[in-house]
Amino acid sequence: EAGVAQSPRYKIIEKRQSVAFWCNPISGHATLYWYQQILGQGPKLLIQFQNNGVVDDSQLPKDRFSAERLKGVDSTLKIQPAKLEDSAVYLCASSSRPGQENSPLHFGNGTRLTVT
Amino acid sequence: QQQVKQSPQSLIVQKGGISIINCAYENTAFDYFPWYQQFPGKGPALLIAIRPDVSEKKEGRFTISFNKSAKQFSLHIMDSQPGDSATYFCAASMQETSGSRLTFGEGTQLTVNP
Numbered sequence: 001e002a003g004v005a006q007s008p009r010y011k012i013i014e015k016r017q018s019v020a021f022w023c024n025p026i027s028g029h030a031t032l033y034w035y036q037q038i039l040g041q042g043p044k045l046l047i048q049f050q051n052n053g054v055v056d057d058s059q060l061p062k063d064r065f066s067a068e069r070l071k072g073v074d075s076t077l078k079i080q081p082a083k084l085e086d087s088a089v090y091l092c093a094s095s096s097r098p099g100q101e102n103s104p105l106h107f108g109n110g111t112r113l114t115v116t
Numbered sequence: 117q118q119q120v121k122q123s124p125q126s127l128i129v130q131k132g133g134i135s136i137i138n139c140a141y142e143n144t145a146f147d148y149f150p151w152y153q154q155f156p157g158k159g160p161a162l163l164i165a166i167r168p169d170v171s172e173k174k175e176g177r178f179t180i181s182f183n184k185s186a187k188q189f190s191l192h193i194m195d196s197q198p199g200d201s202a203t204y205f206c207a208a209s210m211q212e213t214s215g216s217r218l219t220f221g222e223g224t225q226l227t228v229n230p
Contacts (some may be wrong), residue, residue: 040222060167104165109157
């Protein structure tokens with residue numbers, strides 16, 4: 001099966017600019033996650049979707065971050081305006097049956113964002 | 117209570133040796149403990165996972181040991197190979213209530229010298 005697709009792979013912007021990331025999950029996966037991975041740290045969940053509804057966005061900085069998953073398939077994550085501390089790799093992951101041991105998270109290769 | 121603490125931060129092992137990475141958690145509601153492997157420029161990939169109803173799980177050269185009373189679990193890589201050089205993350209989740217939402221440790225950078 002095709003993996004989780006993310007674009008772009010790299011993005012460099014100046015602080016206060018806006019940026020958007022795109023994710024296409026594995027076909028048929030109802031659950032989609034966005035994680036932020038700062039260099040040298042483990043991934044941290046930003047938001048979780050079930051189909052096109054938000055399950056958990058408690059750790060999303062809503063004053064600057066937004067995400068949507070139209071039609072329950074592709075998703076976009078936006079940052080506006082960006083801050084220096086937003087420099088990180090943004091990982092998208094999907095899962096077919098959350099709560100099932102044999103249904104792990106599949107991660108994309110991420111978008112590396114550098115804010116200067 | 118949601119934290120997962122991982123050690124060591126980095127580990128250097130000779131080819132053929134045993135690599136051991138440890139994790140500790142606080143939330144007793146966690147019921148799923150996976151280990152992920154991440155190569156540079158790639159996303160994390162599931163390596164092996166365990167439920168708290170067993171004390172050990174082995175898949176090839178990789179073994180998870182789980183100590184429920186101590187709230188600790190560890191990854192053992194037997195006969196370590198240079199190709200195992202990567203960053204390893206332990207994680208934990210409450211499968212039923214959180215839909216596989218994972219809390220990750222800080223990661224261990226493993227280097228296996230030839």
